[in-house]
Amino acid sequence: MTSTLLKLKSQLVKLLNALVIITMGLLVLDVLWGVLSRYLLGGQSSWTDELAQVLLTCLVLFASGVAYGKNEHLGLDYFVGKMDSSTQIKIKCLGNLIVLIFSIFVLIIGGINLVINTYEMQQVMQALQIQKAYVYSVIPISGFFFLIFSIESFFEKECVKND
Amino acid sequence: MIEILLILIVSFVAMLLLNVPIAITIAMSSFLAILAAGLDPNYQVAFDMADGVGRIGLLPIPFFILSGILMGRGGIASRLIDLAKSIIAWFPGGLALVNTVTCMIFGALSGSAVAAVSSIGGFMVPEMEKEGYDKDFSVAVTSTAATTGLLIPPSNIMIIYAVASGVTVEAMFMAGIIPGLLVGLCIMTVCIITALKKGYKAGEFVGFKTIAQSFRKAFMSLLLIVIVIGGILGGIFTATEASAVAVAYSFFLAVIFYKNVKLKDLPEIFLQAGKTTSIVMLMIGASSAMSTILTLENIPQMISQFLMQVSDNPIIILLIINITLLLVGTFMDMTPALLIFTPIFLPVVSSDLIGMHPVHFGIMMIANLCIGLCTPPVGSCLFVGCGVGKTSISKVSKPMLPFFLAMVFALLLTTYIPAFSMWLPEILGLTN
Amino acid sequence: MSKQRKSGFFAGVLVGVLAATIIFSFVTRYNKSNGSQQKNITTIKLAHTLDTKHPVHLGMVYMKKRLEEISNNQATLEIFPSGVLGSETKCIEMLQNGVLAMTKTSTSPMEGFVPEMGVFSLPYVFRSREHFWNVLDSKIGKDLLLKGESRNLRGICYFDAGSRNFYTTKKPVLTPEDLNKQKIRVMNSKTAIDMIKALGGSPTPIAWGELYSALNQGVVDGAENNPPSYYNNGHHKVSKHFSLDGHTRVPDMLVISSKIWKSYSPELQTWLQQAADEASQYQRELWAQKSKEALAAAEKEGAKIYYPDIQPFIDKTKSMIDGLKDTAVGDIYRRIQETK
Ligand code: NA
Ligand code: NA
Numbered sequence: 013m014t015s016t017l018l019k020l021k022s023q024l025v026k027l028l029n030a031l032v033i034i035t036m037g038l039l040v041l042d043v044l045w046g047v048l049s050r051y052l053l054g055g056q057s058s059w060t061d062e063l064a065q066v067l068l069t070c071l072v073l074f075a076s077g078v079a080y081g082k083n084e085h086l087g088l089d090y091f092v093g094k095m096d097s098s099t100q101i102k103i104k105c106l107g108n109l110i111v112l113i114f115s116i117f118v119l120i121i122g123g124i125n126l127v128i129n130t131y132e133m134q135q136v137m138q139a140l141q142i143q144k145a146y147v148y149s150v151i152p153i154s155g156f157f158f159l160i161f162s163i164e165s166f167f168e169k170e171c172v173k174n175d
Numbered sequence: 176m177i178e179i180l181l182i183l184i185v186s187f188v189a190m191l192l193l194n195v196p197i198a199i200t201i202a203m204s205s206f207l208a209i210l211a212a213g214l215d216p217n218y219q220v221a222f223d224m225a226d227g228v229g230r231i232g233l234l235p236i237p238f239f240i241l242s243g244i245l246m247g248r249g250g251i252a253s254r255l256i257d258l259a260k261s262i263i264a265w266f267p268g269g270l271a272l273v274n275t276v277t278c279m280i281f282g283a284l285s286g287s288a289v290a291a292v293s294s295i296g297g298f299m300v301p302e303m304e305k306e307g308y309d310k311d312f313s314v315a316v317t318s319t320a321a322t323t324g325l326l327i328p329p330s331n332i333m334i335i336y337a338v339a340s341g342v343t344v345e346a347m348f349m350a351g352i353i354p355g356l357l358v359g360l361c362i363m364t365v366c367i368i369t370a371l372k373k374g375y376k377a378g379e380f381v382g383f384k385t386i387a388q389s390f391r392k393a394f395m396s397l398l399l400i401v402i403v404i405g406g407i408l409g410g411i412f413t414a415t416e417a418s419a420v421a422v423a424y425s426f427f428l429a430v431i432f433y434k435n436v437k438l439k440d441l442p443e444i445f446l447q448a449g450k451t452t453s454i455v456m457l458m459i460g461a462s463s464a465m466s467t468i469l470t471l472e473n474i475p476q477m478i479s480q481f482l483m484q485v486s487d488n489p490i491i492i493l494l495i496i497n498i499t500l501l502l503v504g505t506f507m508d509m510t511p512a513l514l515i516f517t518p519i520f521l522p523v524v525s526s527d528l529i530g531m532h533p534v535h536f537g538i539m540m541i542a543n544l545c546i547g548l549c550t551p552p553v554g555s556c557l558f559v560g561c562g563v564g565k566t567s568i569s570k571v572s573k574p575m576l577p578f579f580l581a582m583v584f585a586l587l588l589t590t591y592i593p594a595f596s597m598w599l600p601e602i603l604g605l606t607n
Numbered sequence: 608m609s610k611q612r613k614s615g616f617f618a619g620v621l622v623g624v625l626a627a628t629i630i631f632s633f634v635t636r637y638n639k640s641n642g643s644q645q646k647n648i649t650t651i652k653l654a655h656t657l658d659t660k661h662p663v664h665l666g667m668v669y670m671k672k673r674l675e676e677i678s679n680n681q682a683t684l685e686i687f688p689s690g691v692l693g694s695e696t697k698c699i700e701m702l703q704n705g706v707l708a709m710t711k712t713s714t715s716p717m718e719g720f721v722p723e724m725g726v727f728s729l730p731y732v733f734r735s736r737e738h739f740w741n742v743l744d745s746k747i748g749k750d751l752l753l754k755g756e757s758r759n760l761r762g763i764c765y766f767d768a769g770s771r772n773f774y775t776t777k778k779p780v781l782t783p784e785d786l787n788k789q790k791i792r793v794m795n796s797k798t799a800i801d802m803i804k805a806l807g808g809s810p811t812p813i814a815w816g817e818l819y820s821a822l823n824q825g826v827v828d829g830a831e832n833n834p835p836s837y838y839n840n841g842h843h844k845v846s847k848h849f850s851l852d853g854h855t856r857v858p859d860m861l862v863i864s865s866k867i868w869k870s871y872s873p874e875l876q877t878w879l880q881q882a883a884d885e886a887s888q889y890q891r892e893l894w895a896q897k898s899k900e901a902l903a904a905a906e907k908e909g910a911k912i913y914y915p916d917i918q919p920f921i922d923k924t925k926s927m928i929d930g931l932k933d934t935a936v937g938d939i940y941r942r943i944q945e946t947k
Contacts, residue, residue, distance in 0.1 A: 033449070036449045040419060074453075076456075087200075095618065118203075211636050219704075343816045
């Protein structure tokens with residue numbers, strides 16, 4: 013069980029890393045193109061701003077998955093750090109549970125509702141002429157990554173007995 | 176609505192103390208409050224987070240982070256140190272002053288206090304130790320001086336404040352310059368006094384030829400600040416675009432000009448920048464859900480009415496706000512503190528009674544929360560400073576004390592004398 | 608106490624407090640859903656992004672007052688100004704989900720939800736202010752208000768947001784040729800950008816908040832907006848030539864969530880509609896007055912006002928209208944031209 017999860021996680025991390033790197037690269041090119049087009053073409057394209065907004069949303073949601081997988085999100089470890097090790101493990105497991113609840117309820121269920129709702133309402137992004145629902149779909153996708161990483165972390169911290 | 180506020184505060188503090196990641200703490204305590212208010216919490220938090228991170232005004236954040244990393248690895252720090260050394264090392268406590276000035280410039284350029292502590296502290300702390308300075312004192316200088324980079328533009332925390340409060344980034348950038356220099360000046364005063372008291376020796380004057388030489392070497396690095404600030408003021412590009420230009424320029428310096436960064440390092444640098452961005456921006460997204468529920472339940476009005484009942488003296492109210500923020504800053508990192516308290520305190524200070532300009536308030540808040548970056552138990556500058564200096568928080572605490580006093584002194588001046596913040600943006604016509 | 612027992616104790620307290628808060632949240636939600644039926648005052652939440660001195664905000668304040676009077680204090684508006692709940696697009700999305708009851712929005716963000724609203728962004732659609740209000744008060748305007756019903760968005764009235772006009776720093780815009788190679792700040796919309804291009808200028812979509820310094824430093828050579836925005840933001844100090852060409856008249860509108868509207872009693876619906884209609888009339892007068900005052904004040908402080916012949920402008924942008932033949936927007940455009 014644990015080794016399958018670990019393998020899955022390392023594959024997912026590779027995929028997410030690639031997504032983050034590509035999105036970041038595109039974001040830089042997009043905004044630079046916005047400045048350049050104004051000076052070279054005598055008028056800025058209307059899609060650069062909207063594309064940047066989309067890329068920024070994707071970047072944050074993908075990269076925060078990577079950061080969670082590596083345990084890099086900021087927390088207040090001062091008080092927990094003063095506790096004994098067995099209590100610390102229990103608290104870590106509880107923290108994991110909260111992340112699990114967050115990923116299921118907010119990112120996955122809330123995200124899917126948001127996508128369905130926006131799709132039904134046929135909201136279109138003006139300059140790019142794409143459905144906003146497609147942009148929102150990165151939320152449940154990142155929720156899936158958060159979910160897998162938090163389950164993996166349960167086993168890693170031995171909150172659940174391994175077989 | 177008092178129930179909602181209670182739920183928000185208690186669940187937030189409980190999860191914070193249980194070391195749940197702060198972004199998720201903010202999201203889940205808002206989740207409970209939204210649930211209690213009778214709305215659909217799944218949908219609302221997801222929606223607010225998506226909307227909160229996709230705001231165009233936040234675009235400079237990933238870029239200034241990326242250019243900060245490129246500068247950190249691009250060999251810019253050592254050139255700045257050489258320049259500062261050649262100019263001011265002959266003062267009493269010369270190396271401490273060099274440390275302060277370099278931290279200020281590097282922090283200013285990169286917009287990251289932590290990057291300044293690690294890049295400059297890594298060089299300067301061992302060097303100061305070699306010259307007979309007390310190591311803990313050196314760490315204290317580095318950690319406090321680095322925070323000035325958040326007041327001197329460009330600065331990501333100012334962009335976050337601008338988006339949260341609706342003021343322009345340009346106005347914030349200009350407003351921060353004088354208070355940033357003021358904090359730096361107060362820190363340098365402490366350095367000189369300590370040096371005189373402990374008899375730290377001064378270096379020798381190296382002569383104008385050497386100064387010119389090191390200036391030439393650092394010139395291309397210093398040019399970045401000219402490009403960013405000059406570009407904005409000269410009307411070539413906006414603050415958002417300046418951040419992308421900063422990336423392009425620091426890429427040019429690090430990869431092509433100084434050649435300290437290889438092309439094959441870029442994916443890893445992009446990933447690092449992406450992660451750091453997401454850590455900050457996930458908190459921004461989550462706090463957008465908190466701000467929605469706070470607003471819908473009229474909690475900012477409630478708190479401002481309460482504060483006005485406590486006192487109707489603007490000086491006292493500002494003092495209360497400052498003390499609250501100092502306490503918050505000891506436990507909370509700058510970004511979440513700013514995001515949570517801007518919607519609460521801004522209506523209070525911009526009311527007719529106090530009449531503070533939102534730009535001035537932003538500078539006061541940032542100057543205040545900068546102090547928190549150097550206080551235990553949660554202080555990222557202090558942590559990184561102790562890390563690079565290989566010392567402990569308890570040892571640094573004593574030499575840190577006079578620096579705290581200096582920063583509080585600068586904070587009070589910034590709070591009660593609006594001209595420090597408002598003069599520059601006003602003469603540049605940025606406060607309309 | 609040993610360290611382990613002490614830690615266990617503190618952790619237990621924290622977990623207990625957290626669990627109690629979760630239970631308390633559910634209890635509060637349950638009490639709220641049961642208690643609200645007994646309440647006899649309906650509070651309608653309305654959010655918008657304008658400041659509290661704006662004539663459109665004052666129109667909403669008037670509506671609040673009238674609603675309270677008409678309903679005999681059984682209904683009221685709770686107004687959230689200054690964008691505290693987010694952008695216009697965000698507020699519209701909150702309406703669709705029923706989190707927020709009402710919002711004030713310009714018709715341009717509505718285009719993403721109701722494409723027909725695009726007609727207001729086209730250049731030189733209306734011949735005059737009178738023509739503009741005749742159209743909005745006619746069946747065309749009323750139909751457009753209800754076009755979003757299938758998307759959960761019901762428009763209830765229009766507010767005047769004036770006409771948009773060019774203002775420039777170097778020389779006045781009297782003919783389309785005066786726009787040649789001039790960098791003009793526009794809203795970031797395709798139609799606005801196409802219009803400036805058709806007139807020969809170079810469109811620059813920068814943020815509104817950055818515009819003053821952009822005009823001052825010369826990032827752009829001009830911009831376009833209504834007289835109160837021109838004056839109140841101090842743009843007349845850095846951009847002295849104001850040409851009243853009235854290229855667009857983009858109305859503001861009040862929108863209510865259809866979901867919430869349907870939950871109201873017929874009585875409340877009538878009160879609300881009446882208050883909105885009265886507010887719209889009141890606000891039109893207020894706008895006309897503020898517009899006049901703004902122009903006079905700007906002129907007094909050194910700005911120059913020009914009245915260019917707009918026929919050459921109409922001719923230059925005709926290609927944009929021609930491209931719309933046989934579309935829904937094109938059809939509305941035709942009907943607007945036929946209205947007196
Ligand atoms: Na900076
Ligand atoms: Na702290």
